[in-house]
Amino acid sequence: MITTRMPDPLTRNVAAAVRIDDLHACLTDPIMTAMNQLNEVAERYPDALSFAAGRPIEEPFDVEDVHTALRLFCEYLNHERGWNRDQVRHAMFQYGPTRGIICDLVARALRDDDGIDVDESSIVITVGCQEAMFLMLRALRRDERDVVLAVSPTYIGLTGAAGLVDLPVLPVRSDATGIDLRDLDAQVAAARRQGLRPRALYVVPTFANPTGVTIDLPTRRRLLEAAAALDLYVLEDDPYGVFGDTEDRLPALKALDTARRVVYLGSFAKTALPGARVGFIVADQVVEHTDGSRAALADELSKIKSMVTVNTSPITQAVIAGYLLRHNFRLSAANRAVAATYTLRRRRLIAGLERRFGRQSGTAEISWNVPSGGFFCVLTLPFRADDRLLAHSARRYGVLWTPMSHFYPPGTVSHQMRLSFSGVTEEEIDRGLDRLADLIAEQMSRRKPGNHHPAAIHRRPQWTNASLGDDYE
Numbered sequence: 001m002i003t004t005r006m007p008d009p010l011t012r013n014v015a016a017a018v019r020i021d022d023l024h025a026c027l028t029d030p031i032m033t034a035m036n037q038l039n040e041v042a043e044r045y046p047d048a049l050s051f052a053a054g055r056p057i058e059e060p061f062d063v064e065d066v067h068t069a070l071r072l073f074c075e076y077l078n079h080e081r082g083w084n085r086d087q088v089r090h091a092m093f094q095y096g097p098t099r100g101i102i103c104d105l106v107a108r109a110l111r112d113d114d115g116i117d118v119d120e121s122s123i124v125i126t127v128g129c130q131e132a133m134f135l136m137l138r139a140l141r142r143d144e145r146d147v148v149l150a151v152s153p154t155y156i157g158l159t160g161a162a163g164l165v166d167l168p169v170l171p172v173r174s175d176a177t178g179i180d181l182r183d184l185d186a187q188v189a190a191a192r193r194q195g196l197r198p199r200a201l202y203v204v205p206t207f208a209n210p211t212g213v214t215i216d217l218p219t220r221r222r223l224l225e226a227a228a229a230l231d232l233y234v235l236e237d238d239p240y241g242v243f244g245d246t247e248d249r250l251p252a253l254k255a256l257d258t259a260r261r262v263v264y265l266g267s268f269a270k271t272a273l274p275g276a277r278v279g280f281i282v283a284d285q286v287v288e289h290t291d292g293s294r295a296a297l298a299d300e301l302s303k304i305k306s307m308v309t310v311n312t313s314p315i316t317q318a319v320i321a322g323y324l325l326r327h328n329f330r331l332s333a334a335n336r337a338v339a340a341t342y343t344l345r346r347r348r349l350i351a352g353l354e355r356r357f358g359r360q361s362g363t364a365e366i367s368w369n370v371p372s373g374g375f376f377c378v379l380t381l382p383f384r385a386d387d388r389l390l391a392h393s394a395r396r397y398g399v400l401w402t403p404m405s406h407f408y409p410p411g412t413v414s415h416q417m418r419l420s421f422s423g424v425t426e427e428e429i430d431r432g433l434d435r436l437a438d439l440i441a442e443q444m445s446r447r448k449p450g451n452h453h454p455a456a457i458h459r460r461p462q463w464t465n466a467s468l469g470d471d472y473e
């Protein structure tokens with residue numbers, strides 16, 4: 001277990017200590033500490049090769065692009081919206097409208113690039129997709145009967161945000177089609193029998209985090225039918241959809257949604273830049289008020305936003321708008337070269353796994369899935385792959401990965417690792433896999449006494465001068 005050392009002034013000031021039990025329960029939820037722990041391991045072993053971070057490639061980022069984007073957006077405000085210099089200055093530097101100042105441009109990108117036709121009034125620009133999740137979950141949680149469902153394993157950001165608003169997340173099994181719809185039925189029925197109120201299903205339909213799995217087209221249609229039959233909203237999160245092997249993309253659930261069941265959670269973190277912290281939510285559902293009046297769900301969500309982040313920074317909105325303008329609203333095309341790099345990296349990883357552990361998707365003992373895009377795949381092992389093993393892996397072998405247990409309900413024992421290939425070069429992938437192979441050989445040899453793997457047991461790791469003192473052993 002990794003603990004954080006307290007700064008001295010805090011430890012001395014015992015009188016001011018607050019009991020953790022007196023703070024919100026989310027603070028003791030393992031999910032909430034997971035991200036910090038994983039980051040801490042990465043910080044403690046900066047020389048380690050990382051299959052852990054699901055980050056976009058950094059090399060194409062250029063500070064000059066930010067200047068260009070800002071200028072393009074200011075010109076757009078001037079030429080297209082007819083704003084004068086003072087109005088532009090006001091828009092860029094002042095507090096702004098809670099719903100954001102680039103909703104029209106995002107609506108155009110959704111239409112031109114993603115086949116999603118929605119009015120700009122149904123969009124709220126958020127501080128990343130993370131805030132979009134929070135706003136929607138906050139709105140859905142009326143009382144303790146409310147629950148959401150999520151395809152399991154689930155992106156940690158959703159589970160964490162649900163914890164902030166006391167909204168339990170019920171797992172729904174995934175299968176080869178990406179979601180087991182019979183299990184969805186069963187979970188909803190079971191929840192209702194217990195007096196619970198299932199409100200929505202969260203899903204990452206394309207190249208999911210953490211599995212890389214994609215829901216096929218027939219299943220997308222059946223999922224929408226199921227959501228209607230079960231009276232659920234679908235929370236669609238699709239940050240990786242453009243990173244496939246080809247330009248052909250499956251339609252977003254929102255593009256197939258004729259009944260306004262789908263709330264679309266948008267991110268520019270992978271298609272533009274994560275540092276801008278700009279995302280959005282499309283909520284074109286109608287909300288009925290008790291006095292008979294009606295409003296767009298987006299307007300209700302913006303009320304919540306006004307008390308959380310007030311408004312998304314106009315300057316970073318302007319940067320994203322500039323990216324959209326520069327690429328003619330088609331970030332998928334703008335990302336083709338980067339997507340090709342991710343494809344090469346993924347293929348290198350899969351080929352490397354095959355070379356080290358068996359052909360195709362592995363053996364009965366060690367196996368992996370083979371996604372056709374995105375940032376992640378999952379390696380399944382015959383031993384537990386938990387935080388302790390990760391710490392050992394970092395310390396002794398200099399390689400990082402993410403224990404899949406973090407994407408399952410707390411307490412789940414998992415034999416799986418999430419391997420992210422987006423941020424590692426092909427050469428690093430080879431070296432990282434060598435290290436991983438040594439770790440795996442070591443663990444396998446421990447399982448089977450007498451079956452020692454010389455490379456793992458006897459060789460001092462080459463990558464570090466760190467002491468071999470190792471509390472895992």
Ligand SMILES: Cc1ncc(COP(=O)(O)O)c(C=O)c1O
Nearest residue numbers: 128129130155209237267269279
């Ligand atoms: C499934 C999923 N949703 C959303 C995000 C990005 O969220 P944000 O836009 O807040 O960076 C990520 C990033 O890791 C993700 O994996």
